[in-house]
Amino acid sequence: MDTLPRSALLHTAFVYGHLLAVVIAAAGVCFADFAVFAGKRIDAKLLSTASGLVAVALGLLWATGLILVGLDTGFDPAVVATKSKLLAKLTVVTVLTLNGVALHRYAFPQLAKTQRLARAPSALMPSLLGAFSTSSWLYALFVASSKPLATWFSYGDYLALYALALAAAAAVTMVLVRPKLAQRLQQGAAPARSQPAHRVHDASFVDSLQAS
Numbered sequence: 001m002d003t004l005p006r007s008a009l010l011h012t013a014f015v016y017g018h019l020l021a022v023v024i025a026a027a028g029v030c031f032a033d034f035a036v037f038a039g040k041r042i043d044a045k046l047l048s049t050a051s052g053l054v055a056v057a058l059g060l061l062w063a064t065g066l067i068l069v070g071l072d073t074g075f076d077p078a079v080v081a082t083k084s085k086l087l088a089k090l091t092v093v094t095v096l097t098l099n100g101v102a103l104h105r106y107a108f109p110q111l112a113k114t115q116r117l118a119r120a121p122s123a124l125m126p127s128l129l130g131a132f133s134t135s136s137w138l139y140a141l142f143v144a145s146s147k148p149l150a151t152w153f154s155y156g157d158y159l160a161l162y163a164l165a166l167a168a169a170a171a172v173t174m175v176l177v178r179p180k181l182a183q184r185l186q187q188g189a190a191p192a193r194s195q196p197a198h199r200v201h202d203a204s205f206v207d208s209l210q211a212s
Contacts, residue, residue, distance in 0.1 A: 123182035
C-alpha cells in the first residue's frame with residue numbers, strides 16, 4: 001500500500017470537521033425548537049444552550065471552510081470567481097452568520113424573558129429568523145451535495161434557488177409556526193399580567209389579619 005499524501009489526509013480531516021459543524025448546528029436547531037415548543041413554557045436555559053451550540057457550529061464551519069478554500073484555491077480571487085458552488089457556499093454561510101447574530105441579539109433574548117413581561121412580545125421576528133436559519137442550513141447541505149450540478153448551475157442559479165427556499169420557508173412559517181409561537185408567548189406572559197392582581201389580593205388579606 002502506497003503512503004497517503006499528507007495533503008490528502010489534511011483535506012479529508014478538514015472536510016470531516018466541516019461536515020461535523022453542520023451536524024452540531026442541526027442538533028442546536030433541534031434543541032432550540034424543543035426548548036420553545038416542547039414544554040408548557042419556553043425553556044430559557046435550554047434555549048441559551050442551543051444558541052451557544054449553533055454559534056460554535058458556525059465558528060467551526062467558517063474555520064474549516066476557509067482552510068478548505070485555501071487548500072483548493074490558494075485564495076486566488078480569479079479562481080474563486082470561477083467556482084459557482086463555492087460562491088454559493090460563502091453566500092449561504094454569510095447569511096447564516098448575519099441571521100445568527102440577529103437571533104442571538106434580538107430573538108432569543110426576547111423569547112427567554114417572555115415570562116418576566118406583562119405583555120407578550122411579537123412572534124413575527126423570531127418566527128422569520130428561525131425560518132431563515134433552518135432553510136439556510138438545509139440549503140447549505142444541498143449546496144455541499146450538489147457537485148454533479150456544479151457544472152450546470154451558475155452562481156445566479158444557486159442564488160435564485162436559495163431565494164425560493166427562503167420564501168417558501170417564510171410562507172410556511174407564517175401559516176404554521178407563527179400562530180403557535182404567538183400562543184406560547186401569550187401563555188408565557190400571562191402570569192406576569194396576573195401578578196398585580198395577586199399582589200392586591202395578598203395586601204387585602206394582610207390588612208384583614210391586622211384589623212382582626
